[in-house]
Amino acid sequence: MLEALVALSLASSIVQFVDFASELLSEGRQIRHTGSTATNLDLQTVCRDLERLSLKLSTSATPSSEDSACLREDEQVGELMT
Secondary structure (H helix, E strand, O other): OHHHHHHHHHHHHHHHHHHHHHHHHHHHHHHHHHOOOHHHHHHHHHHHHHHHHHHHHHHHOOOOHHHHHHHHHHHHHHHHHO
16 A cells, blocks of 8 residues: 555656656747747736836826816815814
8 A cells, every 4th residue: 555655656756847847848948949938028018018007107197287276275275174
């Protein structure tokens, strides 16, 4: 019984090693052909998109002169109410 468990454990370890080695070789080939992995390219695209969205948000969040006048009026009303 114990020998069967040892054999199963050894087989499992071999399968894990072969899987790891094949993934490593696959990513190595990708890097050699394209200069990067597909995961890294996807992450670069996501980062660029987030940078663009952040820039749009920061420019749209800048108040215009009309907005700042409304804000000042709201502050004055708030001060009068207190």
